[in-house]
Amino acid sequence: MDQAMKEMKIEIKVDEKEATGHFSNFANISHSPEEFIVDFLFVNPAPPPGFGKLVSRIILTPSHTKRLLLALQDNIRKYESVNGEIQTPQLPPEMKSLQ
Numbered sequence: 001m002d003q004a005m006k007e008m009k010i011e012i013k014v015d016e017k018e019a020t021g022h023f024s025n026f027a028n029i030s031h032s033p034e035e036f037i038v039d040f041l042f043v044n045p046a047p048p049p050g051f052g053k054l055v056s057r058i059i060l061t062p063s064h065t066k067r068l069l070l071a072l073q074d075n076i077r078k079y080e081s082v083n084g085e086i087q088t089p090q091l092p093p094e095m096k097s098l099q
Contacts, residue, residue, distance in 0.1 A: 022055040036065040 024040035031037065037059050043052040060068065080086060 024055050026052065031062075031065075034061075036060045036062060 022040065024042055025045075026041040026043045028039045028041065029036060030039075037057065039054055040056045040058070041052045042055050076086065
């Protein structure tokens with residue numbers, strides 16, 4: 001990383017609606033040669049099963065997607081060193097395509 005990137009400071013403005021965030025318990029990822037599309041959804045666990053709502057769609061370049069992956073791996077490693085391993089329960093067979 002060159003010196004200009006290390007010293008770059010970005011002022012981020014966040015409106016109140018975005019600052020509260022969105023809850024997601026499901027994500028679907030698709031890609032093309034030019035982009036990755038990450039859909040964050042809320043899938044209602046109560047009957048009727050399978051009802052979901054798109055909460056947010058994020059479109060990333062392939063290089064930014066890889067940087068995000070590396071940042072997530074680093075943060076998970078740090079989290080688990082303090083809080084213990086994150087458990088990922090087995091999904092039921094009918095939900096094997098969920099991500």
